[in-house]
Amino acid sequence: MTTDRLLLLAPRINDTGLQLLTAARRRGMRAQTATAWRLPEELREVRPAHLYGGPLFADAVGRGLGIAALEPAEDWLVRLPRELTRRTVELTTLAEARRLRRPAFLKPPADKLFPARIYPDGTGLPGPDALDDDTLVQISDIVAFRREYRLFVLDGAVHTASRYLVDGQLNVAPLAEDPYRAEVHAFAAQVLAACAGTLPSAVVVDVGLLDGDGAGGGPGAWCVVEANMAWASGGYGCDPDRVLDVVLRAAGPLADLAPADEPFCRALATVVG
Structure with missing residues (x-):
């Protein structure tokens, strides 16, 4: 990827945003935080561009920057087989x-x-x-998760991953340091194989281990928690450089959009004034 690119972050920057700023600048990118929830006038002609922030920020600046923001279909989790969700x-x-x-x-x-x-x-x-x-x-259905993990997925494979919850409490660690890392990778491979073509090429998928009290879960059952936009998701203990890889694809130039990702483009708002 060339280094003459812009990464614009939402004004309410979080820890992941700070990590992405640093990672992008190491690559020689022009990376900055917006000062308001609108596209800065001096950036209106800057191309190519990427963004990181929530849906409100994407709607506010995405069209003006010529960005294709990828998101999973709203009914993606609903359409998964029950053996992957373990709940209705x-x-x-x-x-x-x-x-x-x-x-x-x-x-x-x-x-x-x-x-x-x-x-x-x-x-x-x-x-x-x-x-x-x-x-x-x-x-x-209400289920209880023993552990939950965040997967940044690129081209149908886990690019970087992190634990983020244990017994309902924030407990962050890179997946490489987690005792269940092999099981997470195995279940992730099963999910991504079953879902080929139903997710954008750059996306976040959360998976979890049930504690056995949930509806139909059984003890130690793995299941999908949800899928989210990579450009609006926290990185927890994931490798920031690899998170950046996924974010740049997930919210990048419309001109670079692959045909397979066209169905996953968010309908960005037209901002007037």
Whole structure:
């Protein structure tokens, strides 16, 4: 990759953003943090460009920078076979989810429009005055994870990985230092083989080990937690240089977009003013 490239990061920079700034500058890239949630005037003609930040930042600056931002399909987890999810996962509208009368894990499938957590029922979801009735909601059976891992995936293979949770508590370590590293790699290979063609070429996939209390999980069962946009995901204990490889592909020039990734392009907003 040539070094005459821009990496623009969202104003609310996190630890991963700081690591990516350093890694990008080591490569000779022009890497900087935006000072506001809009495209800086002096960068409007800078090409080629990449970004790192949440969906709001991508919508604010992505089109102006000529970026193709890759994201998994909203129903990707729903379409996985149960042997990979170990739980029932549904996708419905917010209007329907508000009628739910049982505990479930509820979340927006992509953008963080409301908190992702266990709800006692659907009555605690945002009302129609806050979010449209046709807003999508993912409903999952409640399961308990013993351990959770983040995988940065490039071209269908794990490029770098990290543990991030143990027994529900933040517990970060590079996968190479984790006692379950062989099992994680084996399950990741199984998942990525089963999902060939259903994910963008650069993406984040989270996997976890169930503690045996979840619905249908069984003791020691591995399962997929979710998939996310690499350009909006924390790196935890992953190798920052390898995270950068995935981020640059996941949010890079539209002119570099491979045909296989076209279905995974986020519909970026047109910013007026």
